[in-house]
Amino acid sequence: MQRHYGLDWLRIGAFAILILYHIGMVFVPWPFHVKLAVEQWVAVPMMLSNPWRLSLLFVVSGYASRALFLRSVGPLAFAGNRSARLLVPLIFGMLVIIPPQPWVELVTQHGYRVGFFAFWTGDYFRFGKLAxxxxPTWNHLWFVAYLWLYTLVLIALLAITPASVRRSAQRAYRRLFGGLGALLIPMGWLMLVSGVLFPGARETHAVLGDWVAHASYFPMFVFGFALAGSERTLASFARWWKPAAxxxxxxxxxxxxxxxVFPGLRVTPRPFGTIFSLARGVEGWMAIAALIGAxxxxxxxxxxxxxxxxxxxxxxxxxxQTLIVVVAYWLLPLRLSGAAEFAILVVITVVGCAAFYLIGRRIAWLRPLIGLRVHRQAPTKSDPRPAVAS
Known part of the structure; x- marks a missing residue:
């Protein structure tokens, strides 16, 4: 594998967009844990990234997984490494980071009257439904759970597949996705998923039964894993990024x-609902192809x-997301303008995230809990590892 800094920057940018997107969820009339000045028009700019932001993260995560797999001593070592790096932060997040989110939702949307500490030590661990x-729940950390699950499935497939078959599969990937196929085949799959197989379906992030999510994201993860072994496919993205854009x-x-034209409708009338779903598939992959190429x-x-x-x-x-929800909850009684609320959320969220990282990275026992290596290891320019190996 060659080093591709561009994909590292793309991963950084994708998570930055994700933070802005979740801030936007406070203002858009879609379900979320807390709401401020809700405006229908906010849905329009949100849809600029809605169809592709998560698929892009799974593609880049698949690419990174290939880099880590090549550095591991066999599939079991790789599975152990990924489990430690993903499950430990997931469990810590569910126990400590996530609880304020359902508490705020219960208080602001369901008339819940129990204080946070009593909720955290009581109702949160009921292992059942409340309103x-x-x-307990994983909320936005579903991505980590799904990434771990997809990694284990891929490791199992690699473990039972002979090396000759794996090499043949990689060669087939280069042929299929070595030209315009890199644009057309994944786009066709996403159009099929959103417009034909699961029209109008919504993701549940509950693992079982979440077929629309699995049909979208697992192929993206596998595509990224195979992409790490195909310079030809990366070159195709670089060549065709303008038409894709x-x-x-x-x-x-x-x-x-x-x-x-049809604001706020749960089901868009035909044929516009079908056109909407198919267009999401086009935007969903072509945006990813254009971004990788750029x-x-x-x-x-x-x-x-x-x-x-x-x-x-x-x-x-x-x-x-916990910072966003808590800050929005504090802003509720102030009744500020939407612009002021948005600006405050952006500033406090960015500052809070930076403080969480900068403080956490200096505390040895906290590092693995927030997804960092146990020992700090600063990569150098001569480091041969791929840039997206994190």
């Missing part, structure tokens, strides 16, 4: 236009901040 909310914009125009073309270089930002991504991800 329709499953407790145009198609992504056209897909977004269709999605946003239908959302504007990253390869313009961002494939190192910077002194890259190692720190790459390391900071996971701690930022762990804490950001």
């Amino acid at each position: 329709g909310i499953d407790l 145009v198609l992504a914009v056209l897909g977004y125009v269709a999605v946003a236009g239908i959302a504007i 990253a390869e073309t313009f961002w494939n270089h190192d910077h002194r901040w890259r190692p720190m930002l790459t390391e900071a991504v996971f701690p930022f991800y762990l804490i950001h």
Whole structure:
């Protein structure tokens, strides 16, 4: 594997977009743990990243997993490493970081009158439903759980597949995705998932029965894993990123236009609902293809901040939504303008995430709990490891 700094920058940018997206969830009329100044129009800019932000993260995570797999001493060692790096922060997050989110939701949307500490030490660990909310819960950390699950499934497939078959599969990948297939085949799959197999379906993030999520994200994870072994496919993205960007914009125009014409409807009338779902598939993959191609073309270089930002991504991800929910809860009685609320949320969330990372990285016992290596290891420019090995 060659080193691709562009994918590292893409991973950093994708998580930054995710933080802004979750801040936007406070204002959009979609279900969320707390709401401030809800405006229907906020849904339109949210749809600029909605169809592709998570698929992109699974693609990049698959690429990173290939790098880590090559450095591991066999599948079992790789499984142990990934389990430690993913399950420990997931469990810590569910026990300590997540609880304020369902408490705020219960208080603001269900008339819950119990204080946070009593909730945390009591109702949160009921292992059942409270006002329709499953407790305890992983909320936004579902991504970590799914990433761990997909990693184990992929390891099992690799373990039972002969080496000759794996090599043949990689060669087939290069042929299929070595040209325009890199754009058309994944786009066709996402159109099939969103427009034909699961039209109008919503993700549950409950693992069992969440078929629309698994049909979307597991293939993206596997695609990223195989992408790490195909320079030809990366070159195809770099070559075709401009047409891909145009198609992504056209897909977004269709999605946003239908959302504007039919605001707030649970089910969009036919044929517009079908067009909406198919356009999401177009935007969903073409945006990813354009971003990977642009990253390869313009961002494939190192910077002194890259190692720190790459390391900071996971701690930022762990804490950001709890900060957003708690700060929004504090802002509720102030009744500020939407612009002021948004600005305050952005500033406090970024500062809070940075403090969480900068303090946590200096405390040895806290490092593995927030997704960092037990011992600090600063990569150097001569380090042969791929840039997205985190």
